[in-house]
Amino acid sequence: xxxxxxxxxxxxxxxxxxxxxxxxxxxxxxxxxxxxxxxxxxxxxxxxxxxxxxxxxxxxxxxxxxxxxxxxxxxxxxxxxxxxxxxxxx
Amino acid sequence: xxxxxxxxxxxxxxxxxxxxxxxxxxxxxxxxxxxxxxxxxxxxxxxxxxxxxxxxxxxxxxxxxxxxxxxxxxxxxxxxxxxxxxxxxxxxxxxxxxxxxxxxxxxxxxxxxxxxxxxxxxxxxxxxxxxxxxxxxxxxxxxxxxxxxxxxxxxxxxxxxxxxxxxxxxxxxxxxxxxxxxxxxxxxxxxxxxxxxxxxxxxxxxxxxxxxxxxxxxxxxxxxxxxxxxxxxxxxxxxxxxxxxxxxxxxxxxxxxxxxxxxxxxxxxxxxxxxxxxxxxxxxxxxxxxxxxxxxxxxxxxxxxxxxxxxxxxxxxxxxxxxxxxxxxxxxxxxxxxxxxxxxxxxxxxxxxxxxxxxxxxxxxxxxxxxxxxxxxxxxxxxxxxxxxxxxxxxxxxxxxxxxxxxxxxxxxxxxxxxxxxxxxxxxxxxxxxxxxxxxxxxxxxxxxxxxxxxxxxxxxxxxxxxxxxxxxxxxxxxxxxxxxxxxxxxxxxxxxxxxxxxxxxxxxxxxxxxxxxxxxxxxxxxxxxxxxxxxxxxxxxxxxxxxxxxxxxxxxxxxxxxxxxxxxxxxxxxxxxxxxxxxxxxxxxxxxxxxxxxxxxxxxxxxxxxxxxxxxxxxxxxxxxxxxxxxxxxxxx
Numbered sequence: 001x002x003x004x005x006x007x008x009x010x011x012x013x014x015x016x017x018x019x020x021x022x023x024x025x026x027x028x029x030x031x032x033x034x035x036x037x038x039x040x041x042x043x044x045x046x047x048x049x050x051x052x053x054x055x056x057x058x059x060x061x062x063x064x065x066x067x068x069x070x071x072x073x074x075x076x077x078x079x080x081x082x083x084x085x086x087x088x089x090x
Numbered sequence: 091x092x093x094x095x096x097x098x099x100x101x102x103x104x105x106x107x108x109x110x111x112x113x114x115x116x117x118x119x120x121x122x123x124x125x126x127x128x129x130x131x132x133x134x135x136x137x138x139x140x141x142x143x144x145x146x147x148x149x150x151x152x153x154x155x156x157x158x159x160x161x162x163x164x165x166x167x168x169x170x171x172x173x174x175x176x177x178x179x180x181x182x183x184x185x186x187x188x189x190x191x192x193x194x195x196x197x198x199x200x201x202x203x204x205x206x207x208x209x210x211x212x213x214x215x216x217x218x219x220x221x222x223x224x225x226x227x228x229x230x231x232x233x234x235x236x237x238x239x240x241x242x243x244x245x246x247x248x249x250x251x252x253x254x255x256x257x258x259x260x261x262x263x264x265x266x267x268x269x270x271x272x273x274x275x276x277x278x279x280x281x282x283x284x285x286x287x288x289x290x291x292x293x294x295x296x297x298x299x300x301x302x303x304x305x306x307x308x309x310x311x312x313x314x315x316x317x318x319x320x321x322x323x324x325x326x327x328x329x330x331x332x333x334x335x336x337x338x339x340x341x342x343x344x345x346x347x348x349x350x351x352x353x354x355x356x357x358x359x360x361x362x363x364x365x366x367x368x369x370x371x372x373x374x375x376x377x378x379x380x381x382x383x384x385x386x387x388x389x390x391x392x393x394x395x396x397x398x399x400x401x402x403x404x405x406x407x408x409x410x411x412x413x414x415x416x417x418x419x420x421x422x423x424x425x426x427x428x429x430x431x432x433x434x435x436x437x438x439x440x441x442x443x444x445x446x447x448x449x450x451x452x453x454x455x456x457x458x459x460x461x462x463x464x465x466x467x468x469x470x471x472x473x474x475x476x477x478x479x480x481x482x483x484x485x486x487x488x489x490x491x492x493x494x495x496x497x498x499x500x501x502x503x504x505x506x507x508x509x510x511x512x513x514x515x516x517x518x519x520x521x522x523x524x525x526x527x528x529x530x531x532x533x534x535x536x537x538x539x540x541x542x543x544x545x546x547x548x549x550x551x552x553x554x555x556x557x558x559x560x561x562x563x564x565x566x567x568x569x570x571x572x573x574x575x576x577x578x579x580x581x582x583x584x585x586x587x588x589x590x591x592x593x594x595x596x597x598x599x600x601x602x603x604x605x606x607x608x609x610x611x612x613x614x615x616x617x618x619x620x621x622x623x624x625x626x627x628x629x630x631x632x633x634x635x636x637x638x639x640x641x642x643x644x645x646x647x648x649x650x651x652x653x654x655x656x657x658x659x660x661x662x663x664x665x666x667x668x669x670x671x672x673x674x675x676x677x678x679x680x681x682x683x684x685x686x687x688x689x690x691x692x693x694x695x696x697x698x699x700x701x702x703x704x705x706x707x708x709x710x711x712x713x714x715x716x717x718x719x720x721x722x723x724x725x726x727x728x
Contacts, residue, residue, distance in 0.1 A: 038168075038170050039170075041168055041283070042165070042166060042168070042170055042526070043526075044283035044284065045165060045166035045168060045206065045207075045210075045283055046165060046166075046203075046206075046526060047202065047203065047206055047287060049283055049284040049286075049287040050284055052287065058316060060316070060410050060411055060413060060414060061316070061317075061318040061319075061321050061322045061411055062411075062413075062414035062415065063414060064413070064414045064417070065410060065413050065414070065525065065527075067316070067410065067529060071200075071202040071203060071206075072199070072200050072201075072202050072203070072302075073200045073202070073203050073528060074528065074529040074530075075526055075527070075528055075529070076410050076413075076526065076527050076529060077525065077526050078413070078417070078525045081525060081526065
């Protein structure tokens with residue numbers, strides 16, 4: 001399955017960014033996850049699968065990690081892990 | 091169930107007993123369900139070859155003996171941590187007897203997350219049922235779930251419970267009696283994570299009559315608790331009070347235990363004729379038991395606070411707040427709590443590393459925790475600082491003695507961080523686990539759950555570390571008491587004690603050790619003290635008191651060490667350089683058999699305690715040597 005294909009109406013790749021680069025309060029839809037390593041596979045198992053809506057809740061007081069809300073749970077990820085998740089901002 | 095039945099061993103298993111595994115993510119209410127099923131009679135052990143805790147218990151199910159196995163919490167069956175590997179291997183029947191059936195425990199308020207794992211579990215083709223917990227909270231948040239519909243959609247039995255109130259437990263027990271009759275899904279859920287998420291979405295779309303509202307209270311609390319400024323201040327406040335409570339509340343109980351140990355030793359001496367047996371019982375056995383029990387107040391308090399904060403939901407927030415700092419040295423937020431606990435005592439601190447999922451980070455935290463200045467160093471610091479550092483004021487209420495004490499704390503903490511960073515880049519280099527952590531909704535935990543967790547930790551300490559501590563205490567007593575020498579005429583009781591110590595194996599060892607420790611500025615008397623302090627750091631104070639035949643440890647021992655002159659050189663034994671060197675030695679050296687014993691228990695091998703002892707001794711020796719030279723060259727040698 002080609003996760004980079006466009007299913008959300010926006011031109012492919014035009015606004016795509018990573019979850020690490022989104023400011024708190026923004027909402028985005030997962031496009032793809034780099035699943036080449038166990039870390040990536042775990043992100044998928046945690047629910048960061050394509051077409052999942054993710055909300056950036058806040059940064060930690062020192063800037064890292066970040067809190068996200070997806071699939072009715074709050075999860076925090078460090079910036080380095082969040083950078084593995086490509087998203088399309090809403 | 092009668093008391094007789096309660097003492098039946100959970101393993102080995104009788105042929106007729108059913109084994110049922112509990113699977114679920116962390117925070118799913120799995121432990122509460124386990125306790126409700128087994129009535130707190132868990133048998134705790136380890137899986138072979140790994141240090142993951144194994145908990146089993148018998149469930150009260152009519153006519154059928156059921157053994158419930160509480161598997162570690164997991165977010166996925168594709169393992170990345172040792173805990174998760176255990177779950178995966180147990181389900182495959184590789185690590186222990188394969189369960190006959192599985193109960194998937196799911197928090198009804200975050201069903202999506204649990205169903206992602208359930209999708210993997212159902213692919214293991216074991217009879218499986220789903221138990222929904224926290225259904226009271228689901229209703230309170232306006233959520234309504236069509237359970238019969240969920241059963242049909244998943245193709246497995248589903249029951250809902252409020253575990254800590256026992257609601258719905260009857261139906262679960264009834265179900266557990268006969269897993270062979272459980273319905274099985276006609277086709278397994280899809281394998282890939284993306285397809286599995288689609289499967290979950292399609293099920294959830296139809297089973298909710300109304301979705302639960304957001305947990306408004308959690309949102310509101312988090313706005314304060316995770317606020318950049320307020321959150322940081324609150325974090326500091328919680329950690330300081332946490333540390334202070336362990337110190338302040340444990341002290342009366344520890345003093346009472348100390349007094350009790352002294353009284354029992356006195357009673358034994360009064361009841362038995364003076365001699366070897368009385369000495370052995372009083373100074374070997376009772377003192378050894380005391381050395382074990384003395385840790386209980388701190389362990390119980392620490393774990394009570396730790397589990398309370400964890401179960402309420404604050405611990406994950408604390409880790410979130412402090413993660414960046416710990417990340418600098420290659421650790422993670424969850425290591426902070428453990429290191430902080432080690433300021434009170436490394437034993438509970440090391441036990442608290444169990445919350446760290448990455449085995450490498452956990453090991454690093456264990457290895458550096460003895461560098462955090464524990465309360466057992468305080469008597470030693472108090473003696474040396476009190477005797478040799480002038481009580482002059484530096485700035486307002488800030489005195490020189492206090493500054494030296496603060497400096498020793500900072501030196502240890504700094505060393506812990508540096509060593510952690512070094513270990514991460516050398517011995518324990520490698521790919522680290524992804525850092526991810528769920529921030530659970532705040533909820534008030536059933537106190538019975540907290541109590542059972544505290545009891546589990548305390549009893550594990552008594553059983554595993556207690557035996558080692560007791561054995562080493564007795565060995566040390568032998569070294570300090572043999573060979574027996576006849577006291578010479580005209581000696582008083584204290585002179586006799588000093589004479590006996592001088593000729594004991596430990597005394598001779600101290601004298602043999604002198605050439606090795608002389609470069610640090612230590613004589614044989616300090617050597618005996620150091621050997622005795624291998625049992626526990628504060629023992630050096632009592633040993634020096636014995637050597638200097640001092641009646642009162644606080645005043646006359648200070649005077650005696652201040653006045654002691656080396657007969658060979660005519661110089662003071664405790665020169666400023668020696669005192670500084672000895673203080674620095676205590677900052678680094680791992681003189682605590684309890685810490686070694688608990689390291690052995692938590693890492694499953696003697697290799698890591700041996701490594702910790704070795705590197706800390708090398709560090710202590712080097713640092714003391716440098717300190718002695720530097721202070722000596724500054725004119726502190728006499």
